[in-house]
Amino acid sequence: MEPCHDILNERIKQELAFDEGVDFDRWKAEIRDKFMSLTGLYEIEKNARAPALEIEFEEKKDGYTLTRFTFASEVGTRVPCYLLVPDTGRRQYPVAITLQGHSTGFHNSIGEIKFPEYDTNYQPRGAFGLQAVENGYAALCIEQRGMGERRPTEKPRDAKMCLYTAMTALMLGRTVLGERVWDIHCAIDVLRDHFPVCNTEQILVTGNSGGGTASYYAACYDERIKLAVPSCAFCTYKASILDMFHCSCNYIPNAYRYFEMQDLSCLIAPRPIAVIAGEKDPIFPICGVREGYATLERIYARAGVADRCRMVVTPREHWWCADLVWDTINAEVAKLGWER
Numbered sequence: 001m002e003p004c005h006d007i008l009n010e011r012i013k014q015e016l017a018f019d020e021g022v023d024f025d026r027w028k029a030e031i032r033d034k035f036m037s038l039t040g041l042y043e044i045e046k047n048a049r050a051p052a053l054e055i056e057f058e059e060k061k062d063g064y065t066l067t068r069f070t071f072a073s074e075v076g077t078r079v080p081c082y083l084l085v086p087d088t089g090r091r092q093y094p095v096a097i098t099l100q101g102h103s104t105g106f107h108n109s110i111g112e113i114k115f116p117e118y119d120t121n122y123q124p125r126g127a128f129g130l131q132a133v134e135n136g137y138a139a140l141c142i143e144q145r146g147m148g149e150r151r152p153t154e155k156p157r158d159a160k161m162c163l164y165t166a167m168t169a170l171m172l173g174r175t176v177l178g179e180r181v182w183d184i185h186c187a188i189d190v191l192r193d194h195f196p197v198c199n200t201e202q203i204l205v206t207g208n209s210g211g212g213t214a215s216y217y218a219a220c221y222d223e224r225i226k227l228a229v230p231s232c233a234f235c236t237y238k239a240s241i242l243d244m245f246h247c248s249c250n251y252i253p254n255a256y257r258y259f260e261m262q263d264l265s266c267l268i269a270p271r272p273i274a275v276i277a278g279e280k281d282p283i284f285p286i287c288g289v290r291e292g293y294a295t296l297e298r299i300y301a302r303a304g305v306a307d308r309c310r311m312v313v314t315p316r317e318h319w320w321c322a323d324l325v326w327d328t329i330n331a332e333v334a335k336l337g338w339e340r
Contacts, residue, residue: 009242009256016258018266018299028266034258035220035267040174044182047074051190063087064133066110073186074179080149081187082110082141084133085197094202094338095191096137096329097184097218097225098128101209101232102161102247105148109141125320128207135326136340138198142187144214145179146249162210166248176249177217184218188225200224202338204329208232208320210249212276220267226336228268229329231276232284232318237261239288246283262292262299269303272335274310274328280317289313 016031036042051071058067067083086093100106103122104115109129113119124130132139143149146165153161166176184205192200204227205215212233219228237260241250265273275296277289293311300309312328314321333340 009238012256014257014259014263016263017260018263018295018302020298020302024266024302031259031263032267035264038175038252038255038258039178039181039217040169040172041178041182041221043172043174044074044178048182048186049073049075051186051193053190053194060087069190071186071190073183077145077179077183079183079187080106080143081190082106082129082139083191083195083198084110084129084139084141086133086136086138088136090339092197092199093136093138094204094333094340095140095198095200096132096135097140097142097187097203097205097215098132099142099144099184099205099207099211099214100126100128100147101207101211101213102147105151106141106143107148109139125322128211128320131322131326135330137204140187140191140198142183144210145176145183147210162247162249166251170253175252177214177252180214181218181221184214185222188222202226202336204229204333206231206325206329209318210247213250216261216264216268219271219273220264223271226271227329227332228271228273229276229325229332230273231320231325232278232281234261234275234277234292235284235288236292239291240284243285243288244283260292260295262295265296265309266299266303269300270305270308272305272308272332274312274332276312276314276321276325276328278314278316278319278321280315281319283318286313 053071056068065085070078107114108126111127111130129139129141146162151161152164169176191198205225206229207215208231212230216230219225
């Protein structure tokens with residue numbers, strides 16, 4: 001780190017950091033306004049357009065139906081999605097929005113191997129959508145901006161795959177994180193209006209790494225998301241993205257002047273959150289996760305819902321532990337009374 005940045009990192013005290021003594025509702029409104037402004041979501045909302053849904057294909061698979069569709073979330077932007085619906089005959093299913101991180105793309109979520117050099121080692125662990133179906137959910141898999149089919153490079157695992165997208169967004173007064181959140185928000189609209197088999201009163205969001213990050217911020221923005229389960233993503237900014245190299249898509253300009261990642265959890269409360277963290281994660285260190293989660297617990301207690309947050313620590317590194325993730329999700333869904 002640049003030495004002066006190191007000094008500032010220690011010196012800065014967030015203007016909107018959680019304080020037990022503040023008016024909680026007013027503080028929450030101030031946090032939301034700053035979150036919206038810094039992520040560029042206010043600007044992104046201005047470029048919204050009708051979804052113009054296009055269904056590309058529908059296929060019967062073993063145990064589920066797979067539909068690929070695209071929709072417009074902004075002028076000039078189309079979002080590729082897969083929807084997997086179990087064939088168990090229910091009228092409606094709760095929805096699991098599953099988000100890949102910096103893999104080769106969302107085709108991994110449906111178990112497709114597009115780039116054998118990379119994808120083979122990611123299966124079946126990375127088949128988030130298939131795992132959701134196996135657990136009784138309709139799965140919505142979204143290709144995030146700057147990743148997979150939406151990457152601005154021909155190289156499937158280019159370390160800088162998001163860089164151009166993220167930096168261009170910053171120059172335009174927005175962030176790629178805000179854009180990803182907006183795509184998720186608009187995808188929920190599409191499910192509500194065009195896919196009645198999806199119960200949009202029962203939506204959860206999960207993902208690993210960059211997918212976990214988008215999960216957290218999406219739940220901050222859209223209250224229709226009733227459960228957030230970010231994996232290998234929640235951590236103090238100070239211990240993670242301010243302390244080591246991270247992909248450019250993690251950054252929100254000026255954020256550290258106003259809030260830490262955990263302060264934003266007030267925008268999710270009173271809805272439940274389950275934080276999944278790797279004991280040996282080198283880029284979201286467990287010490288920072290524990291520190292951030294301690295504040296999250298205090299925020300949830302202040303919101304009167306201390307029983308609606310939990311942290312699950314896996315024995316692994318920066319790793320999607322499918323069994324632990326889905327056991328956690330299913331336990332939280334049972335508390336919510338959802339049938340699947």
